[in-house]
Amino acid sequence: MAITIEHLYHVYQQGSPFQSDALEDIDFTIENGDLLALIGHTGSGKSTLAQHLNGLLKPTSGRVLVDGQNINAKEADRKALRQRVGLLFQYAEYQLFEETVYKDIAFGPKNQGLTGKELDHRVRRAFARVHLPQEVLEKSPFELSGGQMRRVALAGVVAMEPEVLVLDEPIAGLDPKGRDELMEVISDLHRGGVTIVLISHNMDDVARIATRVAVLDKGRLAMLGTPREIFSRGDELEAMGLDVPQTVQLCRKLRAGGVDMPDCLTNEEVCAAILAARGRTAHA
């Protein structure tokens, strides 16, 4: 399922002294099967864009099309849309409210009208995908650690079995272990055929798993391309207050130190490039 964004503008609190232009002329397509990383400085409009993808915010002007259908058209079925495009908010652990983790995960599918065996299946399948210990299922969500709560919240969205999953900074504030585990869950979902939009400040993760990267700068789409294309423009990224992955930083430092090597994204590529460079110096 593809989401096309056409000349999207969003202005918050238009006409008041607090007016702010959050998005300006965003125009691109999220293809079926993408793992699109959305990066940008704080306040660049990432969360605002995310909320347009399932119709929680309405464009000030422009359109959002899901499979060619304008989602803000009068006759559009918003409920069906939200089932197809799942959205995990920033700090999603604060949305939990039920007595048990099981019931909380069941909230979404229940709103879709599922009951009985089917509902139970959905909940257990979603729970299994986020790799939590089995006993957590009957606990109160408020007894869990922050990282566990975050994963329960993710399960709550996954349980709706959306075709596109939008994740707003899912790893912000997690410890390294929680972060790696959650990234693993996201990769798994992507391999399972879910189209993913991942908002993240962690460029190493983006370099490792994204198929495409969109860069927002002050509400505008500044760049769009493969991770390799984007991260080869390190100076421009830095001008926008963004990092490049550590692998790319290392390559640039080595080059500055006189080692002849290209920009590499993964650890394996860096190793190979260093070995190749050493081979060349040994021959010389």
Added chain:
Amino acid sequence: MLKDITLGQYYPVKSFVHDLDPRVKIILTIAFIVAVFLGSSLWAMIPITAFILLSAKAANLPVKLLLKGIKPLRIILIFTFLLNLFFSAGETVLLQVWKIRVTQEGLMLAIRFSMRLVFLVTGASLLTLTTQPVVLTDGLERLMSPLARIGFPAHELAMMMSIALRFIPTLLEEADKIMKAQMARGADFESGNLLQRARAMVPLLVPLFVSAFRRAGDLAMAMEARCYHGGEGRTRLRVLKITHKDYVACAAVAALIVICVIIG
């Protein structure tokens, strides 16, 4: 959606009224309310309306914004108007349908009462739109401080008020976010009967309360970590000072009161 509430929201522009001392503004607002009650005839509404329009001008506020503050009260306004219109005693009958009759006295009363309500709300909005909440509570604390000598908790009250005011936008923002998060999970806050709607609020209210308590705990801890110990011996960052502008404002309100008393 929840952010559209304007009553009591500070409007950040520069103006004569914004610069007034908060203590003076609070007292003048009270004096204005007194003037509204002194001017009991319909004629007195002209100077009062003129005063409000002039104040809005001096405060650099669009009149539209003041009127927006009345909108949430429209039900009460209509109710007051109709109640006075149909149920006041009077002689001069203007209109009679079966047992219900509208008298001239009733009509006057209805206009007077609803206009008073409008005046009270716009007067209060003028205060809150031009004064930052922190400054407002600062002024209140200073005004109440003589009472502290007889054991009245002036500082504590003002502190509680400023914290509450400070967190209203935060909680609204949070409520907005949680609401959207639950809507993303298919929650429906808009349709259904009263009972269904009340039940639909649970996924909103539980996280909201949990986070409000968490914030309260964090704030208390942060205040203690910075040695907060109440109002005793506390100096202030903003020292309030009466200037010539305040005298001008006082004179204007005094003039309004005199006019209202004369017109009656």
